[in-house]
Amino acid sequence: MSGLTPDAIMLGLGELVKLLPIAFALIVVIELFTWFLCAKIIRTKFTLAYVMLAPGIVGVMALIVFPFFYNMFLAFSNMSMTKFLTFSASLQIGLQNLIDVFTVPVLQRTNIGTLIIRTIIWTFVNVFFHVTLGMFLGILLNRPLKLKNVYKSLLILPWAVPEVITSLTWRNEFHYQYGFVNIILKSIGLEPIMWFQDPFWAMISCIFVNIWLGVPFMMVITLGGLQSIPQDYYDVAQIDGAGGWKQFVNITLPLLRPILTPATALGIIWTFNKFNVIYLMYQGGPIEGTHILITAMFSAIFENYRYGFGAMYSLVLFVMLLGISSIYYKIAGGFKEVSE
Amino acid sequence: MKKRLFVWLFICAMALGMMSNVMAAKTINLVMWTQQGDPVLGEIQRLCKEYTKKYPNIRVEVLNYSTEDIRTNFQTAAFAGAGPDLLWTVSDHAGPLSVMKIINPIDKVMPRGYEKRFTDFSLEAVELDGKVWGVPISVGNHLMLLYNKNIIKEAPKDTDEMIKVAKEVTIDKNGDGTPDQYGLLWNFDEPFWLAPWLGGFGGWPLDGRKPTLDTPAMVKTLQFMHDLKFKHKIVPMECNYDGADALFRQGKGAMMINGDWALFGYLDRRTRKTVDLGVDRIPKVSETGKWPSPMTSGQYFMFPSYLTDKERIKAVRGLVYQFESKEVQTYFLKEHKRLPSLKSMLKDPALTNDPIMSGSMRQLEVGRPMPTVPEMRPTWDAMRPEMQAVMAGKITPAQAAKNMQKAAEQGIREMNK
Known part of the structure; x- marks a missing residue:
């Protein structure tokens, strides 16, 4: 809250008030231009649709498409601290950046191979638990239960609390001497763990916190999917003598697939790129043991000023994610029902 | 109209x-x-x-x-x-x-x-x-020795005295095997806290723009830090900045190495109930007779x-x-x-x-x-994981010093490309 004084709030509101007429004028200009283009020059019957879409398209172009292509441009540049304002770009530099991504250590003692393996393990373990635990809780909550809304609210709570607060709170709970995790371990006769010193246990604690954060989302998605499955299917299956497991495998799972596939794909992308939990808990330490691809990229770009290298590195990440998501969609057949 | x-x-x-x-x-x-x-x-x-x-x-x-x-x-x-x-x-x-x-x-x-x-x-x-x-x-923005006068009356003059005093006041009050009061607290996650000791042992991370990490002074510094934890047992098993700060505020640390930015916070009414703050130089390194030199x-x-x-x-x-x-x-x-x-x-x-x-x-x-040259950044980054590895007992100080040097040289090369 530092600095959030009444003066600062008024100043911010003042800036907003100044900005609003400019934004409004910009939208009017875009609309008029689109209208003129569509109605007077192209003479299309979809003029209204284009006029309505135009500001959104301009926003997407400015905030997503332009930065993406600019990043591609930087990937072929030698922009760094010493060439910050005087960098140049060429295909040769781009190729060298690409070679560097796979041959030069991204961090001090960690290369990209280790980071890829660690990120894949991190993503797989997290998403596996997000989906299985989320589905399990979703199915439980879909049954007739007393105080169902109370359970639902409690289970959604980790999702509602900002990630920053959750990560920092859990960080304290992993303290060697005063954290409750070690206190519990000691009380059941186990040795306390040095979470902050041992890279393996640090990573385990990060995974635990991310599972804690991610399960409610999958639970809500599953619950929504389950509520859309007609009860008749289960009734008919019961008449045919199908047990709970058969009903789950033959009715619940196939009918949840159109919902779970994109949700899982989103989960993969989010977890693959999860920055907050790792950075807030250990800043990639101890001994660089919790760094994954995305946190290492942040370190390379913003702490070591390797902008050209970092931009190429981010392109490599993009291609990897695109590949993983495509394979996943193909295997899971996520679009099957939609296209059929 | x-x-x-x-x-x-x-x-x-x-x-x-x-x-x-x-x-x-x-x-x-x-x-x-x-x-x-x-x-x-x-x-x-x-x-x-x-x-x-x-x-x-x-x-x-x-x-x-x-x-x-x-x-x-x-x-x-x-x-x-x-x-x-x-x-x-x-x-x-x-x-x-x-x-x-x-x-x-x-x-x-x-x-x-x-x-x-x-x-x-x-x-x-x-x-x-x-x-x-x-x-x-x-x-x-420099580190110094802060001490709680409720626990020790005056600051030790050299590291031998510091270790002796710290051992006396590291106490396991409830007998659970973990001390409840420590002799010394400091953040051993960040190499900024290593720098004063390195100076005290006669080393420095950079010579101009060149990293000077694989040196006898660095090995001795890392060994000294390692010994404070594993041999003398006067510091907590895990100690980052927040942990050290919290223990000192609660009156559970006799001495602490912290920066001038924190002084104001230890003088508030609540902390004064547990901490009677004293400030002095970080004790002279007995082996070399040199004062530790914080950045x-x-x-x-x-x-x-x-x-x-x-x-x-x-x-x-x-x-x-x-x-x-x-x-x-x-x-x-x-x-x-x-x-x-x-x-x-x-x-x-x-x-x-x-x-x-x-x-x-x-x-x-x-x-x-603190060296102004940009080479200091990759040097810090090279020191951090190796220092953490020594404090976790994973590698020897000599190996850590070698790794640091190599990583710093590589980092500087990449930065200046």
């Missing part, structure tokens, strides 16, 4: 808007970015308002960012050729920002010879290639290279004068425990009569300016 009225109203509104723009053009709106949070941020805003009272046509907007954000956000802003008119930040930003050519040396804004009023050690921390890149606001830096004003408009430069200069006055520096010394950068204040009673601040000053005398 209504339509015509509407058109006239619209024209009037437009005209008024344009007039207000013309009027506003005479006003200079300065933007200053600072990494100072509360309560200093409030003081900065108050002083800026006072400046506006003196010069009603100059308004100053103060924005607060974290130390890292101020650097990265400024880089982005400067790349686009826009951003704040003035930066209030730490000395180690001077290196990278000057190499990137996005800040100017101070003689582009301040009068020639202006730097002569500041202490030498405050200027050394922002000197690079024969130029001064920041106007010192306060000096320090010193401080807070500085830096000027963006795109600040070229004469009127704005004049306004910025005036603002700097306001903050660099003796009155303001005395106020920050008394109220916020900040060491002044003005030469004329070194013998000021406000400084010499304050036991906390004079202790801090004594430590500063044996400190060494």
Whole structure:
């Protein structure tokens, strides 16, 4: 809250008030231009649709498409601290950046191979638990239960609390001497763990916190999917003598697939790129043991000023994610029902 | 009729808007970015308002960012050729920002010879290639020995005495096998806390722009730190900054190595119930007879290279004068425990009569300016994981020193590509 004084709030509101007429004028200009283009020059019957879409398209172009292509441009540049304002770009530099991504250590003692393996393990373990635990809780909550809304609210709570607060709170709970995790371990006769010193246990604690954060989302998605499955299917299956497991495998799972596939794909992308939990808990330490691809990229770009290298590195990440998501969609057949 | 009225109203509104723009053009709106949070941020805003009272046509907007954000956000802003008119930040930003050519040396804004009023050690921390890149606001940012007089009466003079005293006061009160009170606390996650000991053993991370990490001094330093934990058992098994700070505040640490930025926080009413604060130099290394030399830096004003408009430069200069006055520096010394950068204040009673601040000053005398060169960043990054590995008992100090050197050389090569 530092600095959030009444003066600062008024100043911010003042800036907003100044900005609003400019934004409004910009939208009017875009609309008029689109209208003129569509109605007077192209003479299309979809003029209204284009006029309505135009500001959104301009926003997407400015905030997503332009930065993406600019990043591609930087990937072929030698922009760094010493060439910050005087960098140049060429295909040769781009190729060298690409070679560097796979041959030069991204961090001090960690290369990209280790980071890829660690990120894949991190993503797989997290998403596996997000989906299985989320589905399990979703199915439980879909049954007739007393105080169902109370359970639902409690289970959604980790999702509602900002990630920053959750990560920092859990960080304290992993303290060697005063954290409750070690206190519990000691009380059941186990040795306390040095979470902050041992890279393996640090990573385990990060995974635990991310599972804690991610399960409610999958639970809500599953619950929504389950509520859309007609009860008749289960009734008919019961008449045919199908047990709970058969009903789950033959009715619940196939009918949840159109919902779970994109949700899982989103989960993969989010977890693959999860920055907050790792950075807030250990800043990639101890001994660089919790760094994954995305946190290492942040370190390379913003702490070591390797902008050209970092931009190429981010392109490599993009291609990897695109590949993983495509394979996943193909295997899971996520679009099957939609296209059929 | 209504339509015509509407058109006239619209024209009037437009005209008024344009007039207000013309009027506003005479006003200079300065933007200053600072990494100072509360309560200093409030003081900065108050002083800026006072400046506006003196010069009603100059308004100053103060924005607060974290130390890292101020650097990265400024880089982005400067790349686009826009951003704040003035930066209030730490000395180690001077290196990278000057190499990137996005800040100017101070003689582009301040009068020639202006730097002569500041202490030498405050200027050394922002000197690079024969130029001064920041106007010192306060000096320090250095580590020192803080001790709780409720537990030990006076600071130990050398490391042998420190270890002996610390062993006596490391106590397991409830018999659960883990001490409840420690002899010494410090953050062993960050190599900034390694630097004083390295100096005490006769080493330093950089020689000019070259890393000097694989040295006998580094091996001895790492061994010493390792022994404090595993042999003498006077520090907690895990100790990061927050952990050390919390234990000391609760009166569970006899000594702590921490920076001047934390002094103010240990003097509040609540902490005084558990901590009777004493400040002194980090004890002399018995083996070498040398004082540990913490890295010193401080807070500085830096000027963006795109600040070229004469009127704005004049306004910025005036603002700097306001903050660099003796009155303001005395106020920050008394109220916020900040060491002044003005030469004329070194013998000021406000400084010499304050036991906390004079202790801090004594430590500063044996400190060494943090290297301004950008090579310091990859050197820090190279030291961090190896130091953590030693403190986790994963590798030997000799191996860690070798790894550090290799990683630092590689990092510098990559950075300068």
